[in-house]
Amino acid sequence: MxxxxxxxxxxxxxxxxxxxxxxxxxxxxxxCPLAQExxxxxxxxxxxxxxxxxxxxxxxxxxxxxxxxxxxxxVAGAAQSALLRPLPARIDGLNVAAAQLSADRSACVGGDLYEVVATEHGVRAVMGDVRGHGIAAMGTVAALLGSFREAVHDEPDLGQVLRRLERALARHLRERARDEHPASGLEPDTPVAEEFVTVLLLEIGRDGEITALNCGHPWPYLLTDAGVEPLARTDPLPPLGPFPLPPDLTPLPCGSLLPGDSLVLYTDGVEDARDARGRFFSLKAALIEVVRNHPITPQSILRTLFAALLRHTRGRPADDMALLVLRNDRTRVHCDSLGARGTARPATGNPQPTNHL
CATH class of the missing domain: 1.10.287 (Helix Hairpins)
Incomplete structure (x- = not known):
């Protein structure tokens, strides 16, 4: 049976x-008789x-x-992990660590994006911040990251990579506008005009030379033996979305990432974080404290910064925050590309960073 x-x-x-x-x-x-009494x-x-x-x-x-x-x-956490997939601990001689903290507690997802890819043109990285946070921003993050992961291999010029991102964003916003207003059947003239994305593109060559294109994003900090300084001080281009890119997109030379140096990329939610008295978080001061502690690894930088941010905001961040740390642990560079910063320094220590806090 x-x-x-x-x-x-x-x-x-x-x-x-x-x-x-x-x-x-x-x-x-x-x-029940009792109910009738x-x-x-x-x-x-x-x-x-x-x-x-x-x-x-x-x-x-x-x-x-x-x-x-x-x-x-x-489900939202699984989608976020698929979009912001864990980065390898080492990419073409660079030690890498990244993490994101969402302000949307109900969904545990945010509008920040980052990626690092080794290509024949060098190591290329992107850090971006989509307007808003939560599940609504995930579609824009997916569109930009998908375009970036293809364009960095196809395009030898960093400016063309940025143009591919602009086209991907415009296409995504048009499709979203049609989905939100399907009854008209017409192509929207200004799809979701208030939407924008800040984007920073970096390219790090085999000799450590850095070139960048910045659309409204904070410049990263460069950590060296001499201290902590912004990678560049020039005004960025407008964010992607509201305005078209200019015809000339020549990448900006930003010096070199020598062995032992680190780059700290971040979204504006980090420096906009406030404490109970309304005071902003000082990222540079926190990084100066990090530099005083040795050995410096991407993992230790992430742990220290996120711990300081959570203390500063009392565990209640008002905006999404993302951090991406790149450390040059290559043993040899071409001396003719070092410029005014002198000869190459040997890599210090043997750090083994991970992508988890």
Whole structure:
């Protein structure tokens, strides 16, 4: 004999208990003689029965909502991990570590993006910040990262990579505008005009030479034996979205990343973080403290900075925050490309950073 077990759908089980409670309350009211009496004791018992049924229903609905919220967080977290996939600990001689902290507690996702890819043109990195945060920003992050991961291999010029990102963003916003207003059937003239993305593109050559294109993003900090300084001080281009890119997109030379030096890329949520008194977080001061501690690794930089940020905001950041650290641990560079910063320095220590805090 074989027994066939029928699987009851979860929705049927979820509705079963409320239906049973409701049936019991109605049966009590219609069939129980005590419920028909008008005495004080009978009224107390009837009120207690309906109060217990109502409380049970409320608790059941609350538990169902909590289960649904946990499922949404789980799905959102998996989507975020697929978009911001863990970076390798080492990419073409550079030690790498990155992490992101979302301000959206309900979904655990944010609008920050980063990626590092080794190509025949050098190591190329992107750091960006989509307007807004949460699940709504994930589509824009996916469009830009997908375009970047293809363009860095196809385009020898960094300016063409940026133009590919601009086209990907415009295409994504047009599609989103059509989805939000499908009834017109017309191509939107200004798709989601208020949307924008700040983007920083970096290219690090085999000799450590750095070139960059910046569209409205904060410049990263360069950590050397001499101290902590911004990678560049020039004004960036406007963010992607509101305005078209200029015809000339010549990458900006930004010096060299010598062995032992580190680059710290970040989104504006880091320096915009405020404490209870409204004071902004000083990233440069925090990095100066990091430089005083040796050995310096990307992992230790991330741990120190995120710990300081959480203390500063009391664990309640108002905006998404992302950090990406690149450290040059190559043993040899071409001396003719070092410029005014002198001869190459040997790599110090043997750090083994990871991408987890």
């Amino acid at each position: 074989f027994r066939i077990k029928a699987r009851v759908p979860p929705k049927v089980l979820a509705m079963g208990l409320p239906v049973v409670w409701g049936a019991m309350a109605i049966t009590y009211k219609l069939a 008008d005495g004080f004791g009978a009224r107390v018992v009837t009120s207690a029965v309906f109060f217990a049924v109502g409380t049970g229903l409320i608790m059941h609905v609350r538990q169902a909502l909590l289960r649904e919220l946990r499922q949404v967080r789980k």
